[in-house]
Amino acid sequence: MAGPGMSWQGRSVCITGGTGFIGGALAARLAEMGAQVIVPTRDKSRIGRGSGAIRYIAARDLAAALPGVSALFNLAYDFRRSADENIALYAKTADACALAQVPMLVQASSIAVYDDWPLGDVTEASPCDAPGHDYKAAKRAIERDIARRVGEGQFDAVILQPTIVYGPGSPQWADALAEKMAGGTLILPDRDDGLCNGLYIDDLVSVFIAAAELERGGAERFIVSGPETFPWNRLLSAYAEACGASVRHEPTAPYVPRPAAKPSALSALVQRASAIAAGLIGTARLEKLRGWAMARRPGPRIWRPAAENPKLFLGTGVASTDKMRAHLFVPQVSAEEGIARTCAALRAKYKL
Structure with missing residues (x-):
């Protein structure tokens, strides 16, 4: 060591x-x-x-x-x-x-x-x-x-x-996940099969x-x-409580691997535009702008993580x-302590 x-x-x-x-x-x-x-x-x-x-x-x-x-x-x-x-x-x-x-x-x-x-x-x-x-x-x-x-x-x-x-402040595994469900509905599998490392x-x-x-x-x-590993349901449910989302469980079939889709020309163009914007105004400002836009999306917010990325959220x-x-x-840092610290930051961010 x-x-x-x-x-x-x-x-x-x-x-x-x-x-x-x-x-x-x-x-x-x-x-x-x-x-x-x-x-x-x-x-x-x-x-x-x-x-x-x-x-x-x-x-x-x-x-x-x-x-x-x-x-x-x-x-x-x-x-x-x-x-x-x-x-x-x-x-x-x-x-x-x-x-x-x-x-x-x-x-x-x-x-x-x-x-x-x-x-x-x-x-x-x-x-x-x-x-x-x-x-x-x-x-x-x-x-x-x-x-x-x-x-x-x-x-x-x-x-x-x-x-x-x-x-606290993780853009990918805290803030972005909360943005997808905040104030709306999080729909999770009815089983705790998917494991989060x-x-x-x-x-x-x-x-x-x-x-x-x-x-x-x-x-x-x-x-x-x-x-230790822990169910994705445990992490996502805690995030939902911290950002004011309700949670609903639905039957979910096990993940069946499929060939990965190739990225489209449009997604490549969006990536390039995002890179240019980050260089011009800074990554931190670009993230704030993205969060601002996410918060103002019209309509009720409903997120099914296992449907969006089944390989990740149903993987064992x-x-x-x-x-x-x-x-x-x-x-x-145990899962219990880490999730508690992260959720405290999310509650402060969403004023809950």
């Missing part, structure tokens, strides 16, 4: 994706521990600003900022861009790390790289190279490239594969720091999840955390 007594006081670190939910929490924790944190960003509203030990620089200046950095945490991934574009952004970062002789790269990958996820149980030895959606393909390509670079001696690295990362944000931050403290990373991959796969527990960190 990583050494718990390692000091970050005065050490310089860099976090790509440091303006996001996970990256922002990691930056704040490292700054509290005494590190000098550099956050590259394309958000023009942040560049040149900073508070205390956190400094925001233009993304184009990343390479110039890396000499002397003791660890780079690569969390950057833009869902508004294609897989190839995201791979290219990673490659530029990895090249800069090698040139600046950054000793440790901690890469944020995803549980989504595994072929059987989320329908079957997975460990780090599970198959992960079957064709899949763009996000899976991009993350897996990055994992393979990191292993190659570590083998060539360009730098050392650790690859983390988080599951469902939730907590939830991971509270504080525990993930601890794992990132522990990974950077490993004496030898060796491009090892670690699945990262919380202390369990992600093994044995390797993480043995070598990095034992998660501390």
Whole structure:
């Protein structure tokens, strides 16, 4: 297990994706521990600003900022861009790390790289190279490239594969879910079959720091999840109560796998427009604008998560955390505590 007594006081670190939910929490924790944190960003509203030990620089200046950095945490991934574009952004970062002789790269990958996820149980030895959606393909390509670079001696690295990362302010696994049901009706399966491998944000931050403290990373991959799995119904019902939605249960058939649909040209155009908007006004402002628009949708709000994404919300796969527990960190925040903290933030947001 990583050494718990390692000091970050005065050490310089860099976090790509440091303006996001996970990256922002990691930056704040490292700054509290005494590190000098550099956050590259394309958000023009942040560049040149900073508070205390956190400094925001233009993304184009990343390479110039890396000499002397003791660890780079690569969390950057833009869902508004294609897989190839995201791979290219990673490659530029990895090249800069090698040139600046950054000793440790901690890469944020995803549980989504595994072929059987989320329908079957997975460990780090599970198959992960079957064709899949763009996000899976991009993350897996990055994992393979990191292993190659570590083998060539360009730098050392650790690859983390988080599951469902939730907590107060989580845009994907708290706020966006609440927006779909707030003030309306949430329709859930009448059985608690679908399992959520939830991971509270504080525990993930601890794992990132522990990974950077490993004496030898060796491009090892670690699945990262919380202390226990729990039914999606439990999480979503709690969110419904916190944002003023009623809950109704309906019979739901088990999930039957179907061929994935290819993204349309229109969805690609929307992704590109969203990426341009984020660069112009900043990601945080774009998220606020999206929330404003969601809150003003006409008509009663009815959401059936199991119908929208049956593979996720009806999946019964369990992600093994044995390797993480043995070598990095034992998660501390229970599902009960994590859901309670998240719901408290949602109640405050929706004034309930």
